Amino acid sequence: MVRLGVVEGEYHWHRHADDDEFFYVIEGELFIDLEERTVQLHPRQALVIPKGVLHRPRAPKRTVMLMVEKTGIVPTGDKE
Numbered sequence: 001m002v003r004l005g006v007v008e009g010e011y012h013w014h015r016h017a018d019d020d021e022f023f024y025v026i027e028g029e030l031f032i033d034l035e036e037r038t039v040q041l042h043p044r045q046a047l048v049i050p051k052g053v054l055h056r057p058r059a060p061k062r063t064v065m066l067m068v069e070k071t072g073i074v075p076t077g078d079k080e
Contacts, residue, residue, distance in 0.1 A: 001068070001069055001070065001071045002066055003066070003068075003069065005063075005064070005066075005067055006062065006063070006064050007030075007057070007059045007063050007065070008062045008063065009058065009059065010056065010058040011058060013033075013055070013056045014055070015051075015052055015054045015055065016049075016069075017051065017052060018051055019069060019070050021049045021055075021067065021068075022047075022048050022066075022068035022069070023041065023046060023047050023049070023057065023066075023067055024065060024066040024067075025041045025044070025046070025063065025064075025065050026043060026064040026066065027043055027062075027063065027064040028043070028059060028064060028065075029042060029059065029060065029063060030057060030063050030065055031057070031058045031059070031060070032049065032055055032056070032057050032058075033056040033057075033058065034049075034053065034054070035053075035054050
């Protein structure tokens, strides 16, 4: 499934136990905090978060992104 997200602000720390998650930034800037580092994505950049990896997406300003996930994935993940 491809989801179009328009976000601003901070999401909670979570993980997806059984599924990878793909983020592709169309407009704006997305930070994805991982346990040991933060990845910064600009337009036309993407990142795959492997299943089981704790992460927190955040956007300091309005950001438009695509997320590719399995149809049954729970978007909120397993909260920490």
